[in-house]
Amino acid sequence: MSQRIFITGGASGLGLALAHRFADSGASVCIGDIHTERGSEAEQALAAKATAKFLTCDVQRESDLQAAADWLLAEWGGVDVVINNAGVASAGAIDEFSMADWQWVMDINLLGVVRGCKVFSALMKNQGSGHIVNIASLAGLIHPPRMGSYCATKAAVVALSESMSLELDGDNIAVSVVCPGFFRTNLSESVRASDSSAQVMTEKLVSKAKVGAEEIADAVYTGIVQRDYYIIPQADARRNWRLKRWLPFKRYRQMMLKSTAGMMRRG
Structure with missing residues (x-):
């Protein structure tokens, strides 16, 4: 029997790229997303490769995730x-x-994963x-300025995942946490920023990334x-995480202040 995969936020970006990668391997792929039109289009494209299903799913509603679990159990066993x-910027x-924006990003990026x-x-x-x-981010391990809300949610996902990996070990359930650096995707579509310069900063970090969602x-x-x-997919992301873990904090802080100076500019 082929592997059965469920991906939230699977109609675009990294979620869709992962759906295609698993479909290419012969897995049966079910994607959940709030965007019905995108989800239907993704289902059609995936169905050309493997068994595929789109379900409308909002990670802000536990009932949607339970309905997806019920469907998977009933239809795929x-x-x-x-x-x-699924996540936002x-x-x-x-x-x-x-x-209000803190509550919005926490409800999706953290509590959506919890649900x-x-x-x-x-x-x-x-x-x-x-x-x-669980898809976190390098921002869950390394915390640049003016990204406190995003970093906090992703760091919480890392902590949740570590706790779960111990808790579920005896149940034969593996846990992984994914911490990519910035990559080219549609994440900036969802960004909420406190001002225009923060918006532009986020869009630049995404659009100028060296790699795309497929890689x-x-x-x-x-x-x-x-x-x-x-x-941690990218070599430079792994290197930066090691520097944080190994350097004395004072030296690491000085390095971060220098490397993120551009992020502090307004206007």
Whole structure:
């Protein structure tokens, strides 16, 4: 039987690239997304390669994720890999980013992952196996200025994943956390920023990235197959994380202040 994959935010960006990568391997792929038109188009493209299904799914609603789990159990007999990928971008100084926007980004980037983990860990416990993959970001490990809300949600996903990896070990459920650096994708479509310069900063970081979603998806796919815990696709991202872990904090802080000076410019 082919692997059964479920991906939130699977109608575009990294989620769609991962869906195609798994479909290319012969897996059955179900994508969940809030964008119905994009989701239907993605389903048609995926169906040319493998068994595919699109489900309308908003990660802000636990009931949507439960409905997806119920569908997978009824139609495919369960699920082997769940990728909690849906997310949004945010940027802004701590004294300028509104509390309403904080609640919005937390509800999607963190609690959206929590809801997926809650629903699908229960399914996987009952079936006796599974693999949960949480998409975080290098921003969950390294925290540049004017990105506090985004960094906080992604760091929380890293912490959640580590806790889950220990908690679910005895249930034969693997956990991976994916921490890519910036790559070319449509993430900037969803960005909420406290001002125009923060908006432009985020769009530049995404649009000027060296690699695209397909290249990241290839590396993430390999990490999932190997059941790696940390999946950090880019070599420069791995290097920067090692520097943070190994350098004395004062020296690391000075390096970050220098390298992120451009992010502090307004206007």
